Amino acid sequence: MGSVARPARRRTLARRERRFAYALLAPAVIAVAALIAYPMYLIFATSFREGKSLNFLALNRRPFGLGNYRDVLTDGATWHNVYVSAAYTFGTIVPAFLIGLGTALLLNQVFPLRRWLRSLMLLPWAVPGVMVSIIFLWLFDASFGVVNYALRSLHLISTDIAWYTTESTALVAVIVPTIWKSYPFFTLTLLAAMQSVPVDLYEAAKVDGASAWARFRAITWPGIRGPATLALVLNGLWAFREFDIIYAATAGGPSQATETLGIRAYNEAFSFFYMGRASVVGVLMLAIAMLFVFLARKQLRKEFF
Amino acid sequence: MRRARPLGLTLGVALLCLALLFPFYWMLVTAVLPTSMVLAREPTLLPSFADMSFRAFVAAFDRKPLATWMLNSLIVTVGATLLSLVIASLAGYSLSRFRTRVQEFTGLTLLLTKMLPGSLIVIPFFIMAATFGLIDSLWALMLANAAVGVPFATWMLKGFFDGIPRDLEHAAMIDGCSHLSAFVYVIVPLARPGIAACAIYLAILSWSDFVFARTLINDQSHWTITTGLVSFIGEHGIDWPELMAAGAMSMVPMVLLFLVLEPFLVSGMTTGSQR
16 A cells, blocks of 8 residues: 555655745746846847837837848948957956956965955945946046046156047046956956865975965966856956946947947937847847857856856 | 064055055045145145045035935845845755756856846837836836846855755754745755845945936936936036045945955855855
8 A cells, every 4th residue: 555655645745846946936937038038039029120210119110121230230330349349358358357366366365454455455346337437537537637647747648648538548448447347356256266276285385395386377277267267258248248337438439439339239229219220239249249158168068057 | 484474465465455446545535625626737645634524525415316316226226136136046946956947048048148238138128118117117127137136146046055955954844844934944044145145246236237227217316326426427517526425425335235245255256166
């Protein structure tokens, strides 16, 4: 009798467990479906709707076709945007990575007040992007900015540089605040990775008389390489998407010098009301991001799948 | 000799900190000095206390509805953070303990949200908000911020739940607890550092949001602090001390939260990466 009843009971238990598992997931699945998947579908659907419209609700009455794709992809400005995005992304993550690595190596040592200095060093990460932008607008101010003052005092410049309104300097002036905001993420992830490297490895190396550089190359770097690559990819994707810092400082100007793809998409949609073209720019951004992720898939697979 | 090194290190790191935090220092200095001193060709790097005043703070609050904007930001941040945390803890726990079909899509969803630019997803959000009459509503902002928060928070919390042995909730269930109450009363308290780390992340994300607030809210009385701050820049002749004072005020809640909860963040990241 018992031998018959037991599997049946186990099955209902398993079914109840399964139902419980799905019930817990339900809110998240609904949220993702309604607020990520459906919006993505809307972007694709809108990318085929041609022309401009002030009435966003009547978009599906616009003509349907590939016109937006043709317009955007044959437009030289689009490829300029791609270039600006690439320069902005790499110009940000490389210096931010180096600062993050340096600070993480320092914070991985034992010294008094470490906890507080670590908190302070990570602080820029907690500042809203627009506030970062505003602070640097003031630091880089042409007449009264402290950066120009420093350069004047060092006799590096004789006339003031209008950083944000000069085409050749505007990109640098938006990259610097972005580096400042993003280095703490590297510090945090690299520090976390370093703390999982066994301490006795260093002690053994010290006994063997290995130099600090040799210890870094042979012990630290192999231990943090995986997380470092992941952090580079994630921060790269973040910089590629970044909107707040650039928009608050220059909104893409002067004459598109700082217009990344993200800024372009926004301006097309909300300044010129070409929702279709904006969506195409968005689709292009996603395609580029996917290519980037595809190239880094080996590293990502370990973390995400 | 061995003793001297850590102190030297503290000094070195402190100096580096000063250099990296100079923008903060300059923001505060500008906020407390009179405009005449701020707009100088040779700025005073180390001002004396006699020159300082809180005039700019008073003026900023006087001239702009900063308190209202900060309150709006607070409502959106608390709402979005709580909403994301509840949804994500349930989902993260489920993903950590059970194998379901959904599992296969979670990594992909997270990756997708990491690739999805805010300035892109705001386009459909705008269309959806217009459809449901949610333009100018703080609810729309909460939902938009939660949308980006949930996938990431689920992932982070799953990592935490993975680190908590299953025996603990099994023991509670043998004692007569339902699975849900075992989760609420046994697992959630144990995962508190992880939940705290996740909460800081989410709160900072919502508090910083600019693209959703700028696009979904027109009415000035419903602006958040970020849209409010940017409105200073558009003005003819920016009043820098006022703007820096307003900016400094806007950072107080997040900086406090960050300084108090930062150890959780670091320990959270460490456990996460050892997973």
